[in-house]
Amino acid sequence: MSNHKITGVFSAATTPLNADGSPDVGLFTEHCKRLIEEGCHGVALLGTTGEANSFSMGERRMLLEAALKAGISPDKLLPGTGVAAIPETIELTKHALSLGVTKVVMLPPFYYKGVSDDGLFNAYSAILEGVNDSRLQVILYHIPQVSGIPLSVPLIGRLVEAFPDTIVGIKESAGDFNNMQAIIAAYPGFSVLCGADPLLLPLLKAGGAGCITATSNLVADSLRTVYDHVHDEAQTAKVDAAQARINGYRTLSNSYVQIPTIKAMVGLKTGNAGWKRTRPPLVALTDAEYAALAEGYAQLP
Template identity: 25%
Template structure:
């Protein structure tokens, strides 16, 4: 059985598109160099931030492969491989192994919640078909599936699931799994506004959409909290970062991350329809939050003039 432990901040990355909303594969290198060059520890393509539900199967493979190639072994890549069918999830996982991904992130089938036993069978079939570590993508808002701490442990014991990205927002459950089920499954934070809480509790890392937009701040925050264990300095940094995270959770996530990338000079194009671009007012508000956090924003002087 494949196992994998992750440490650090992994960026939940976007899928770059052209103005016509076609894949912009060359744009992936720009994203990767921006993220890794500013200290982030890993990449997670093909998740919710990457708009995987709008991509064809072939496009998903192309995006995962392009991110692995662009990373070039500098940091681990966890490729999104969740699907509505077990067959498709196996195909994506097999492709992820072929291209050299370090693990896959798999959300359980999300069109109608399935019983726990059926879900274990789903992950067991993937595990039997492909020997690659699996990160369970805990996203109950979309899947309708709420696992108990004991079920997380059982899933890990019976399959290749060795970690889970928690986007459930239940800090108490996360703490219970982190402290009492860590021998079975690694708990990693995936809820932006709970990053401080998770690292203060002792989590070894997390998947963070904000890390694509403000990678240097996110990497510094992880180092202060998880490595240096300096809560005082961590609180000071969090006062800068938290307003940005709260802002991200106030809008369509893919759209606002794309906007943030444009503001910091590494544009990934628009999101795919039906997601539409955000208003000029939202742009100005986001730009101001970034400026307040000490982040360099493209066109900051023009935005300031408009605000006045």
């Protein structure tokens, strides 16, 4: 897997909130550090799980700066910088680069639906030409069930051909293993990272580069076990057990709306009930849902 420019286990980190709805920066940086300690190669902050599109530009910049100030190395941070307006995507990406953060995860402009590959190619081109920094490495973000904007295999190829040193990977969050395999086959060396934890093991076996997932907020150690030992036949039982544990947490996290549920589970793991808070339009679990979740969580290994 050494031919991949970006490879490893990355957490789609969730973002804790204060009672007034503002980001809890202290708890956030504590969480990011714990994710690294538990085995993540890096933290993909300010993505879907991190509620990024519910935060202002200023809040997004503040959270990235806080992670760096807390001592996390710039090369371990993959902030989401793709928003609906191209000038703001450029601004957020330049801000990351100004701090020494060179890897970003980038949604396409997502408000207008049914746009053509030409339109998406032009949008990404305008962003990269606007940023104009040779250090930048972009992971495209394919999550059509949320964004409404799929990134086709031919579009990926056009972008890789036009920006071979910059467009280096994709987070495939549609959960479509056939699509992941098609991208791997079409573009050798391009980093395909899955957004669905159950697919990490089969993806690595198929030549994928790793994952950016929500369940890593809870079981980063098991994801790292799968990543480190996937090709060691002597460790097959250990890898399978780790993947089964991951799948158990993932299944429980899907019992209710995923993002509030992941946050509640981080609260159960850490003993901090403040993790239950979400920013509207997301809503926290009801007391009954939380009680059932806590019961299920207690059964997990």
